[in-house]
Amino acid sequence: MADLNDPVRLAELHGAMLRTDADAILDACVTRAARLARAPIAFVSLVVRHIQLLRAHHGLPLELAVSCATSRSNSFCQLVVRDEAPLLVEDALRDERVPKELVEHYGIRAYAGVPVRVRGHAIGSLCVLDVVPRRFDPRTIDGLDQLAIEVAGRLSDLVERDAPVGSADLQERLVRIEQATRVLERALLSLAPVIAAAQNAAGVRQQAPVDAMHATPSALVTITSLRAAVGCWRDMGSVAEELCDEAAAVASSAPAASGLVAAARALARGMAEVGPLVRLAEGVLEGTLEETAAERGRSLVLRGAIDAHEAACVAVSEIRAGALRARAATGSGAAP
Structure with a gap:
């Protein structure tokens, strides 16, 4: 079980990872995730100290698409990062593991999320959500795992691309x-x-x-x-x-x-x-x-x-x- 406030884990969240400008590759990943799961909502979350930052998203309510975040304590994705393992929720209303704020505000009922790992650390989740109770089959979870690898690679590429060049005194x-x-x-x-x-x-x-x-x-x-x-x-x-x-x-x-x-x-x-x-x-x-x-x-x-x-x-x-x-x-x- 991971410590969400582990400074080593948090240190991986930096640079271009934390921007909210659109990225075509990340956007394509969440669109593919939604299509794969036949779900109306999908996003890449980065679980920071106080919030989960929605780095790329598909199908979000307007205010969440604007803020690109929810509180970490309200998030399902914190459990994916904490456990460093997929989280499947068939009915959030009845599942005692998950916070209820998103259920009450937006009617979220089903969730499937897999870890996004950078240099061995779970920094966030690629997830899909639905507004009706449902199951997610193993093929969907395997597909999300593969997409999460692509997401992690792209986030790492963004950071490396912005690395400083040259020297100074x-x-x-x-x-x-x-x-x-x-x-x-x-x-x-x-x-x-x-x-x-x-x-x-x-x-x-x-x-x-x-x-x-x-x-x-x-x-x-x-x-x-x-x-x-x-x-x-x-x-x-x-x-x-x-x-x-x-x-x-x-x-x-x-x-x-x-x-x-x-x-x-x-x-x-x-x-x-x-x-x-x-x-x-x-x-x-x-x-x-x-x-x-x-x-x-x-x-x-x-x-x-x-x-x-x-x-x-x-x-x-x-x-x-x-x-x-x-x-x-x-x-x-x-x-x-």
């Missing part, structure tokens, strides 16, 4: 890392309106991280601030990816910076886990998602987004501290 890289953490720290602060708006909509008492920012919800939650937060979050993605690349390059040549890679990947995961809440806010702002549908989506990801935001803030501080230690160890002062 160690001190130059450390300076860039410090500068990036300052940008990301401000950007994380700017996400407060999205979290505050979701908390207000859910009737949740204001608490960290919003309270920690010494600002009132009414001051934070305006259409302008929400639009700015959405735009800022999108800009953060490339900065965080570059920071991960720089951290990996530094760690390979400076033992004092070995902790930077883990902290940078934790930051990237945290940002990915805040993303569903941001995408739901964006859908409402753009008029592509009704508020009632957005509220259903928020209920599945709000708590995880708050926790992930806090974790990302901690990771930024750890990265900056690590970069400063590495600079001191290699004989250079702090960044300007």
Whole structure:
């Protein structure tokens, strides 16, 4: 049985794996899975610390297609990863093993999921779902297993394709890392309106991280601030990816910076886990998602987004501290 919070497993979830942009190969895999199982819904889930990220999907309700996530605690796929084995559910309403939120919200009744493994670690699941009780035959499970191998290969290819090339001076890289953490720290602060708006909509008492920012919800939650937060979050993605690349390059040549890679990947995961809440806010702002549908989506990801935001803030501080230690160890002062 796997530990879902095993840092080694979580470390495999990084880079292009955590994006939500469409990928033709992954999309083809989930379409084939749905056709194979004769099921209306199929997706590739990546089970992160707080959420399951829906990396590719077919047939999802609109709000889930927008957020590309549900809470990990609400997911069936967490059981696939935990047990590192296929999970078959013939009637979710009667099956005591599975959470009931998706059953109640979306009428999910049947599920078949198989592990997606990268370098020996179960990072997620390829699964199919139906809204009526049913069985899945062995041929279907064998087919899903083969598709999961293709999914894992494609996810690995995406990460390798985006690997950094070229070289730069160690001190130059450390300076860039410090500068990036300052940008990301401000950007994380700017996400407060999205979290505050979701908390207000859910009737949740204001608490960290919003309270920690010494600002009132009414001051934070305006259409302008929400639009700015959405735009800022999108800009953060490339900065965080570059920071991960720089951290990996530094760690390979400076033992004092070995902790930077883990902290940078934790930051990237945290940002990915805040993303569903941001995408739901964006859908409402753009008029592509009704508020009632957005509220259903928020209920599945709000708590995880708050926790992930806090974790990302901690990771930024750890990265900056690590970069400063590495600079001191290699004989250079702090960044300007």
